[in-house]
Amino acid sequence: MIVLGRNVRLEQRMTTPRYLLVVVPLASILFALMVGAVFLAATGHPPIRTYLDLLDNGYTSFYGITDTLGLATPLVCTGLAAAFAFRMNLYSIGQEGQLYLGMIGGTWAGIALADSLPGLIAVPTVLVVGGIAGALWVLVPALLRARLGTSEIVSTLLLNYVALNLVNYLIFGSTGFFRDPTTSFPQGRTVAENARLSPLSFFTDKVTNTYPTFFIAVAMAVFLFWFMRASNYGYETAVYADSPNTARYAGMSSTCNRGFAREPDCVWTRDGDLRHWIVAVHR
Known part of the structure; x- marks a missing residue:
């Protein structure tokens, strides 16, 4: 248990809810895409266009x-x-x-x-x-x-x-x-x-x-x-x-x-x- 304040504390779950088994991986993928988008934009590459090209070249043929x-x-x-x-x-x-x-x-x-x-x-x-x-x-x-x-x-x-x-x-x-x-x-x-x-x-x-x-x-x-x-x-x-x-x-x-x-x-x-x-x- 980690105490963050008088009324806030973190405790480890005894069991993992089923929805977290789906939400956590999806959130991780989304976060990775967002981080990648930041670097793409910083280097002058349009993030959305780049991701669409990635999907098109990697999964449609x-x-x-x-x-x-x-x-x-x-x-x-x-x-x-x-x-x-x-x-x-x-x-x-x-x-x-x-x-x-x-x-x-x-x-x-x-x-x-x-x-x-x-x-x-x-x-x-x-x-x-x-x-x-x-x-x-x-x-x-x-x-x-x-x-x-x-x-x-x-x-x-x-x-x-x-x-x-x-x-x-x-x-x-x-x-x-x-x-x-x-x-x-x-x-x-x-x-x-x-x-x-x-x-x-x-x-x-x-x-x-x-x-x-x-x-x-x-x-x-x-x-x-x-x-x-x-x-x-x-x-x-x-x-x-x-x-x-x-x-x-x-x-x-x-x-x-x-x-x-x-x-x-x-x-x-x-x-x-x-x-x-x-x-x-x-x-």
Whole structure:
């Protein structure tokens, strides 16, 4: 309870009214559009015209819809990753750094391992290795928070820049494994052919920007909903997030809960965002 004055106080609801489940998301979207409109107007772009063009180009044609689904895939996975951590009251903002490390790990697998593997194994191998790389990257701030109480906001934010500079070094500052030796332009090596996914045609002869990973993102969303609502571990994470002392009294491990909350965070982010280079740029 938060007391704001003699006759005003805020108390947490025991249950959330059904109407808020609709009103809050809609209000959030409206607020985001209003903020965007301010920046559009400040830069000389008519907000209403811009939003109408956005709807027209993204949702009124076959290519617009499929491109939107393709671009939304990594955003969905990244959002799920952040949502899982936030549910544990872990305000991790290091998804960008985890993405870079996942891409490094996945690129290594796509170059070093994929040639010797069949296609059905090569793509999952690339995704798994990328997920593991992202998991190891975020393990440090997870342990710092669980053991020392270090703010994950600071540690994950700072690690973003470390990861970004590491990628820049591997591509622009070195001539090692990741640098493409066949061109003078600084770029990464291409992954093996059998480690790439083909775009979906949706039973047409048209080439789209939507890939099978879109359905993986949808499956992840369904799984996360079940995991947080119906599984034992989901219950434990909810208890620990709301009352760490109660969770410890019940024998729940703070390190396990907070550390595990980070692993799906990075793995889901990596598996979604790796789609960009596996199937689009192939490097």
